[in-house]
Amino acid sequence: xxxxxxxxxxxxxxxxxxxxxxxxxxxxxxxxxxxxxxxxxxxxxxxxxxxxxxxxxxxxxxxxxxxxxxxxxxxxxxxxxxxxxxxxxxxxxxxxxxxxxxxxxxxxxxxxxxxxxxxxxxxxxxxxxxxxxxxxxxxxxxxxxxxxxxxxxxxxxxxxxxxxxxxxxxxxxxxxxxxxxxxxxxxxxxxxxxxxxxxxxxxxxxxxxxxxxxxxxxxxxxxxxxxxxxxxxxxxxxxxxxxxxxxxxxxxxxxxxxxxxxxxxxxxxxxxxxxxxxxxxxxxxxxxxxxxxxxxxxxxxxxxxxxxxxxxxxxxxxxxxxxxxxxxxxxxxxxxxxxxxxxxxxxxxxxxxxxxxxxxxxxxxxxxx
Amino acid sequence: xxxxxxxxxxxxxxxxxxxxxxxxxxxxxxxxxxxxxxxxxxxxxxxxxxxxxxxxxxxxxxxxxxxxxxxxxxxxxxxxxxxxxxxxxxxxxxxxxxxxxxxxxxxxxxxxxxxxxxxxxxxxxxxxxxxxxxxxxxxxxxxxxxxxxxxxxxxxxxxxxxxxxxxxxxxxxxxxxxxxxxxxxxxxxxxxxxxxxxxxxxxxxxxxxxxxxxxxxxxxxxxxxxxxxxxxxxxxxxxxxxxxxxxxxxxxxxxxxxxxxxxxxxxxxxxxxxxxxxxxxxxxxxxxxxxxxxxxxxxxxxxxxxxxxxxxxxxxxxxxxxxxxxxxxxxxxxxxxxxxxxxxxxxxxxxxxxxxxxxxxxxxxxxxxxxxxxxxxxxxxxxxxxxxxxxxxxxxxxxxxxxxxxxxxxxxxxxxxxxxxxxxxxxxxxxxxxxxxxxxxxxxxxxxxxxxxxxxxxxxxxxxxxxxxxxxxxxxxxxxxxxxxxxxxxxxxxxxxxxxxxxxxxxxxxxxxxxxxxxxxxxxxxxxxxxxxxxxxxx
Numbered sequence: 018x019x020x021x022x023x024x025x026x027x028x029x030x031x032x033x034x035x036x037x038x039x040x041x042x043x044x045x046x047x048x049x050x051x052x053x054x055x056x057x058x059x060x061x062x063x064x065x066x067x068x069x070x071x072x073x074x075x076x077x078x079x080x081x082x083x084x085x086x087x088x089x090x091x092x093x094x095x096x097x098x099x100x101x102x103x104x105x106x107x108x109x110x111x112x113x114x115x116x117x118x119x120x121x122x123x124x125x126x127x128x129x130x131x132x133x134x135x136x137x138x139x140x141x142x143x144x145x146x147x148x149x150x151x152x153x154x155x156x157x158x159x160x161x162x163x164x165x166x167x168x169x170x171x172x173x174x175x176x177x178x179x180x181x182x183x184x185x186x187x188x189x190x191x192x193x194x195x196x197x198x199x200x201x202x203x204x205x206x207x208x209x210x211x212x213x214x215x216x217x218x219x220x221x222x223x224x225x226x227x228x229x230x231x232x233x234x235x236x237x238x239x240x241x242x243x244x245x246x247x248x249x250x251x252x253x254x255x256x257x258x259x260x261x262x263x264x265x266x267x268x269x270x271x272x273x274x275x276x277x278x279x280x281x282x283x284x285x286x287x288x289x290x291x292x293x294x295x296x297x298x299x300x301x302x303x304x305x306x307x308x309x310x311x312x313x314x315x316x317x318x319x320x321x322x323x324x325x326x327x328x329x330x331x332x333x334x335x336x337x338x339x340x341x342x343x344x345x346x347x348x349x350x351x352x353x354x355x356x357x358x359x360x361x362x363x364x365x366x367x368x369x370x371x372x373x374x375x376x377x378x379x380x381x382x383x384x385x386x
Numbered sequence: 387x388x389x390x391x392x393x394x395x396x397x398x399x400x401x402x403x404x405x406x407x408x409x410x411x412x413x414x415x416x417x418x419x420x421x422x423x424x425x426x427x428x429x430x431x432x433x434x435x436x437x438x439x440x441x442x443x444x445x446x447x448x449x450x451x452x453x454x455x456x457x458x459x460x461x462x463x464x465x466x467x468x469x470x471x472x473x474x475x476x477x478x479x480x481x482x483x484x485x486x487x488x489x490x491x492x493x494x495x496x497x498x499x500x501x502x503x504x505x506x507x508x509x510x511x512x513x514x515x516x517x518x519x520x521x522x523x524x525x526x527x528x529x530x531x532x533x534x535x536x537x538x539x540x541x542x543x544x545x546x547x548x549x550x551x552x553x554x555x556x557x558x559x560x561x562x563x564x565x566x567x568x569x570x571x572x573x574x575x576x577x578x579x580x581x582x583x584x585x586x587x588x589x590x591x592x593x594x595x596x597x598x599x600x601x602x603x604x605x606x607x608x609x610x611x612x613x614x615x616x617x618x619x620x621x622x623x624x625x626x627x628x629x630x631x632x633x634x635x636x637x638x639x640x641x642x643x644x645x646x647x648x649x650x651x652x653x654x655x656x657x658x659x660x661x662x663x664x665x666x667x668x669x670x671x672x673x674x675x676x677x678x679x680x681x682x683x684x685x686x687x688x689x690x691x692x693x694x695x696x697x698x699x700x701x702x703x704x705x706x707x708x709x710x711x712x713x714x715x716x717x718x719x720x721x722x723x724x725x726x727x728x729x730x731x732x733x734x735x736x737x738x739x740x741x742x743x744x745x746x747x748x749x750x751x752x753x754x755x756x757x758x759x760x761x762x763x764x765x766x767x768x769x770x771x772x773x774x775x776x777x778x779x780x781x782x783x784x785x786x787x788x789x790x791x792x793x794x795x796x797x798x799x800x801x802x803x804x805x806x807x808x809x810x811x812x813x814x815x816x817x818x819x820x821x822x823x824x825x826x827x828x829x830x831x832x833x834x835x836x837x838x839x840x841x842x843x844x845x846x847x848x849x850x851x852x853x854x855x856x857x858x859x860x861x862x863x864x865x866x867x868x869x870x871x872x873x874x875x876x877x878x879x880x881x882x883x884x885x886x887x888x889x890x891x892x893x894x895x896x897x898x899x900x901x902x903x904x905x906x907x908x909x910x911x912x913x914x915x916x917x918x919x920x921x922x923x924x925x
Contacts, residue, residue: 232513
């Protein structure tokens with residue numbers, strides 16, 4: 018009975034994963050697809066996306082909210098990939114090389130983003146989103162115009178016939194499956210990229226360890242109350258900056274894993290939706306703007322991508338049109354983010370009001386929202 | 387005992403804010419193992435003095451201070467709180483400096499965590515050392531036990547704890563710091579119940595016996611006398627008394643604290659209230675969650691034609707009442723005006739009922755600073771009562787003629803010093819801005835006017851004028867007024883009755899001619915029927 022109560026409690030305390038779990042189950046049944054097909058698809062997509070979602074955790078714990086500026090990390094990763102593709106470095110060496118190239122870029126971009134967010138306290142999410150748009154412009158300037166003109170480079174495979182600027186689509190023939198194929202096992206037809214999952218495991222472990230260190234404690238302190246943290250002598254701005262830098266580096270690693278699995282680089286688009294989908298995944302796992310755990314990140318990604326896989330098929334078999342399902346999944350991705358933000362604002366307002374009724378100052382109620 | 391070493395010596399401290407002196411040549415010293423009481427009204431300069439001691443950034447930003455501080459035998463000039471902490475000064479804050487999502491241990495050890503090396507930390511940075519929660523908890527336990535306060539679990543989360551417990555966690559954090567030589571307590575008992583306060587005072591005495599110097603700031607004069615060795619009274623930035631605790635009384639301290647302030651404010655006689663005045667406003671059990679000015683349940687009535695004053699020290703809820711009635715801060719309870727219920731949390735309801743409010747925050751809430759004087763005057767009346775508008779076909783448009791006429795009349799009547807009705811309000815002096823605020827409230831033709839801090843930050847001449855205006859409105863138009871002010875003198879000049887707030891409840895309702903001592907005692911909570919802390923828990 019005790020177990021049952023515990024299950025019930027955890028379900029009612031996290032209604033979003035529950036609702037979407039049911040929705041997914043419904044989609045799975047309606048889509049009429051075999052379990053083995055769905056499992057393979059899910060495994061592939063989890064390996065592809067998990068690190069991107071995990072990169073969101075540190076900024077949430079440090080009070081920066083959902084990090085829309087992870088687009089910057091993705092751009093850093095793509096720069097690394099382009100360099101390695103140009104140099105024709107194959108396989109895992111290319112992957113490592115791309116990471117080595119993207120790392121300093123991600124650190125610098127994270128530094129810039131962190132500083133901007135320190136100037137926009139309380140509005141980090143919108144600031145991060147706008148910064149992403151702005152950096153997109155810089156990115157285009159570099160790869161559409163400066164490559165081949167300012168930056169000397171000749172590579173007809175990568176570049177537009179006009180002699181400068183990169184092609185819209187770059188096939189990653191040297192790096193495709195660089196990590197996935199390093200070590201994989203096949204279980205009765207189901208292919209599991211072990212090396213990729215090992216890397217994901219490493220990131221999870223690292224994040225868990227991080228929260229047990231002094232630095233992790235500082236993140237949490239700053240995330241909960243900047244004022245108290247600064248009175249206690251914690252350098253709030255530096256701590257937040259570090260959180261953004263770590264997140265940006267993780268996002269760039271995530272995008273590398275993502276692209277080596279996809280195998281083609283949409284030079285000017287691949288980074289654009291990274292943040293939206295990762296954030297939607299995290300929120301689906303039951304995370305909020307102020308609280309997110311590794312478990313929520315993992316579970317949310319699973320649900321989000323299962324829904325992504327089944328919804329066109331479900332649309333096909335229910336309405337006779339995959340477009341309906343397609344529409345539904347885009348609707349879900351953006352709708353979830355909007356709903357989470359509204360619920361967050363509404364909760365904060367409600368807490369302030371109920372605190373008033375009990376004659377308490379705001380903030381003396383539980384903040385574990 | 388001349389042999390006891392002095393921990394802290396502040397010599398000739400003088401501080402001005404924008405040419406406005408807030409501390410004048412203040413000398414204060416605390417000996418080892420001594421409990422030194424510091425009392426004074428709000429605005430007396432206690433907070434500024436403590437900010438100087440702690441090197442709060444606000445002091446440097448406003449031009450520093452003059453004078454010297456000697457701490458532990460050495461010259462000491464803190465530029466940031468970290469330096470003060472490193473030197474061995476601990477502070478128990480008035481507002482809680484606790485992180486609600488953290489456990490007691492995590493809070494006590496905040497930024498002083500005990501860590502163990504690991505291979506990553508050796509490679510990169512000490513920041514990556516692992517937290518040693520077991521040792522941290524053991525230290526916290528020791529600190530809590532030193533306070534002899536039962537019932538705090540070092541692993542429990544702070545969120546949801548009774549307020550009194552939070553206070554003890556705060557103190558435990560300070561005494562856990564090994565090098566602490568001086569502890570500053572800023573009104574530590576304000577949120578405690580009677581029994582908790584007694585435990586705290588005991589703990590303070592025990593700490594003092596360990597040789598720690600204690601600076602104890604409180605408004606509860608009986609407590610101050612009970613535990614302090616010496617008491618210093620600060621008034622208007624000056625030290626007006628320094629006494630051994632055994633050689634003074636609560637009455638004397640209260641008198642010294644309030645004092646008779648000199649000032650040229652003179653207002654004609656109050657209108658005599660009819661004995662059987664009708665109650666126009668009935669407030670019952672009003673609680674207001676205004677940050678820093680919480681009201682925990684007040685009930686009172688206002689008679690027709692009365693000027694009711696609301697006074698009290700800052701932070702005790704006097705500003706919360708008007709903001710709660712007007713629906714500007716989250717509130718609960720019941721407010722009836724002329725027999726009709728006003729719905730709280732809804733400013734329009736209050737305005738429609740015939741209430742008007744002049745906010746204490748006139749630059750942020752009260753005025754549209756970059757709009758013309760006449761537009762500022764007309765705006766609220768346009769919005770609420772549809773005055774100064776005319777209809778042109780299907781549209782409702784503003785009526786510049788009537789606005790101008792009203793503005794010119796008002797400028798004359800209220801003696802607003804301006805270049806004309808089109809001057810933007812930002813360019814007016816503070817006093818004239820205040821007149822605009824009052825005039826605009828009057829443009830609503832209110833049946834009851836609430837004014838908060840009407841004379842804050844304006845010069846003496848303008849103060850006189852503002853008080854005259856309020857008085858004239860009351861006398862000539864029979865307007866009922868609720869005036870909230872930190873300036874007790876002003877309240878006593880023009881009000882018929884004065885409510886004194888303490889700890890979010892009414893400590894007493896006094897006639898304006900009550901004695902200084904009576905006001906002083908009521909304001910410091912000595913006369914309140916009950917200790918507010920008794921009711922307060924977070925659940």
